[in-house]
Amino acid sequence: MDRLKVDVIIPTHKPEEKFYNLIQMLKKQTYPVSRILIINTEKKWFPSYRYEGDQEIEIYHIRKEDFDHGGTRDKAASMCDGDILLFMTQDAVPSDIYLVEELLKPFKREDVAAAYARQLPAQDCSLMERYTRAFNYGPMSRRKKKSDLSKLGIKTYFCSNVCAAYRRDVYKKMGGFEKKTIFNEDMIFAGKLIQAGYSVAYVAEAKVIHSHNYTNRELFQRNFDLAVSQVDHPEIFGRVKSEKEGIRLVRQTAGYFWHMHKPWLIPDLMIKSAYKYMGYRKGRKYKKLSKKKILKYTMNPSYWTKK
Numbered sequence: 001m002d003r004l005k006v007d008v009i010i011p012t013h014k015p016e017e018k019f020y021n022l023i024q025m026l027k028k029q030t031y032p033v034s035r036i037l038i039i040n041t042e043k044k045w046f047p048s049y050r051y052e053g054d055q056e057i058e059i060y061h062i063r064k065e066d067f068d069h070g071g072t073r074d075k076a077a078s079m080c081d082g083d084i085l086l087f088m089t090q091d092a093v094p095s096d097i098y099l100v101e102e103l104l105k106p107f108k109r110e111d112v113a114a115a116y117a118r119q120l121p122a123q124d125c126s127l128m129e130r131y132t133r134a135f136n137y138g139p140m141s142r143r144k145k146k147s148d149l150s151k152l153g154i155k156t157y158f159c160s161n162v163c164a165a166y167r168r169d170v171y172k173k174m175g176g177f178e179k180k181t182i183f184n185e186d187m188i189f190a191g192k193l194i195q196a197g198y199s200v201a202y203v204a205e206a207k208v209i210h211s212h213n214y215t216n217r218e219l220f221q222r223n224f225d226l227a228v229s230q231v232d233h234p235e236i237f238g239r240v241k242s243e244k245e246g247i248r249l250v251r252q253t254a255g256y257f258w259h260m261h262k263p264w265l266i267p268d269l270m271i272k273s274a275y276k277y278m279g280y281r282k283g284r285k286y287k288k289l290s291k292k293k294i295l296k297y298t299m300n301p302s303y304w305t306k307k
Contacts, residue, residue: 004082004083004084004104004107005034005081005082005083005084006031006033006034006082006083006084006086006100006104006165007033007034007035007036007037007080007081007082007084007085007086007168008026008033008035008036008037008086008087008088009037009039009073009076009077009080009085009086009087009088010022010036010037010038010039010087010088010089010090011038011039011040011041011067011072011073011076011089011090012038012039012040012041012046012090013040013041013042013045013064013067013090014042014045015040015045015046015047015090016090016091018090018091018093019090019091020047020050021093022088022090022091022092022093022094023036023051023057025093025094025097025099026094026100027056028097029094029097029098029099029100029101030097030098030100030101031100031101031104032100033056033086033100034082035056035057035058035080035082036056036057036058037058037060037076037079037080038057038058038059038060039060039062039072039073039075039076040059040060040061040062041061041062041063041064041067042061042063042064043061046059046061060076060079064302065302065305065306067302068179068180068181068303069177069181069182069183069184069185069300070177070178070179070180070181070185070188071177071178071179071180071181073087073161073177073185074176074177074178074179077168077171077172077176077177078176080168081168082168083167083168083169084104084107084165084166084167084168085165085166085168085171086100086103086163086164086165087161087163087164087165087166087186088161088162088163088208089161089162089163089210091210092119092162092163092208092209092210093208093209093210094207094208094209095120095207095208095209096207098205098206099117099163099206099207099208100206102117102203102205102206102207103115103116103117103163103165103203103206104165105203105205106143106201106203107165107167109143109199111145111197111198111199112143112167112198112199112200112201113166113167113170113171113174113193113198113199113200114159114164114165114166114167114189114190114193114198114200114201115164115165115200115201115202115203115206116159116160116161116162116163116164116165116186116200116201116202116203117160117162117163117164117203117206117207117208118137118138118139118202118203118204118205118206118207118208119133119136119137119160119162119163119207119208119209119210119211120133120137120207120208120209120210120211121133121209121211122209122210122211124213125211125213126213127257127260127262127265128253128265128268128269128272129211129212129213129214130211131252131253131256132249132253133211135249135252135253136158137202137204138204139204140204141201141202141203141204141205142201142202143199143200143201143202144156144158144194144199144200144201144202145194145197145198145199145200146194146195146197149194149239149240153240153241153244153245154237154240154241154242154245155245156194156240157187157190157191157194157200157236157237157240158187158190158202159186159187159189159190159200160186161185161186162208162210163206163208163210164186166189170193170198174189174192174193174196175192176189177189178233180303180306181229181232182225182228182229182232182298182300182303183222183225183226183228183229183299183300184225184226184229184230184233187229187236188229188233188236191233191236191237192236195236216271216272216275217275218299219272219275219276219279220275220276220278220279220282220297221279221297221298221299222276222279222299223275223276223277223279223280223283224279224280224282224283224286224297224298224299225283225298225299225300226242226279226280226283227242227279227280227281227282227283227284227286228283228286228298230242230283230284231283231284231286231287242280243280246273246276246277246280250269250270250273253269254266254269257269279297282297283297291304
């Protein structure tokens with residue numbers, strides 16, 4: 001395989017110290033990236049002084065109302081000429097210097113159009129979120145294709161732009177990310193790739209530190225938006241169900257708490273799971289809701305005000 005040119009794309013909004021650490025780790029990679037393209041929302045909140053004179057970094061500022069999870073990333077992709085487009089989020093820090101090198105290995109196979117990294121919990125991560133990271137991002141790599149749908153279900157389409165790489169030529173050929181989407185642009189596109197006969201690789205050896213300690217309200221809102229994205233794309237999600245995978249996560253997390261001799265954590269697990277499920281159910285029926293309720297339930301109100 002010829003040496004592939006890698007362009008990194010990072011949308012930012014009020015970036016903090018994790019973002020600075022992310023940039024520093026990208027510069028130390030054993031497989032050097034060609035350029036780092038930052039699409040920042042609202043110039044006044046970006047610490048430009050830290051990156052002045054840095055020839056590897058390009059920064060473009062946009063208004064908050066112009067940001068879209070899919071459209072903004074797609075616009076950034078159109079500005080790149082690398083063989084591989086590596087999308088990251090501002091709070092995903094490479095755990096070592098081998099992230100890019102490992103993430104590119106699956107592309108030795110011509111059928112692999114996308115590859116995404118393993119997400120490890122940060123030090124301040126709750127035990128519940130730690131188990132969720134382990135559930136969704138296990139220690140074994142695998143290549144997912146259309147024939148896996150009967151076995152893996154919706155997880156066949158799973159891919160995360162927290163840290164995911166795509167062949168630029170295939171990305172363009174397939175039309176790129178949705179130009180307007182509330183959320184889930186990565187899974188929607190991965191679903192299209194799978195359905196078109198390409199493979200999506202999960203690379204456990206490529207690791208980033210990334211986790212959240214969401215409140216109950218945030219879990220409700222996040223799962224509301226997740227369900228909205230699924231309803232809006234029946235061509236991807238119409239034949240696979242999410243509920244079964246969610247139930248499996250709850251059961252296994254409860255078993256993990258019991259095994260760890262921490263059964264007092266199970267009630268909080270049930271409460272958080274209830275919020276997630278309620279948000280998801282509301283999102284599935286969002287077309288029947290008033291705009292007032294939608295704005296109350298969503299994590300992305302600007303999406304609805306534009307819509």
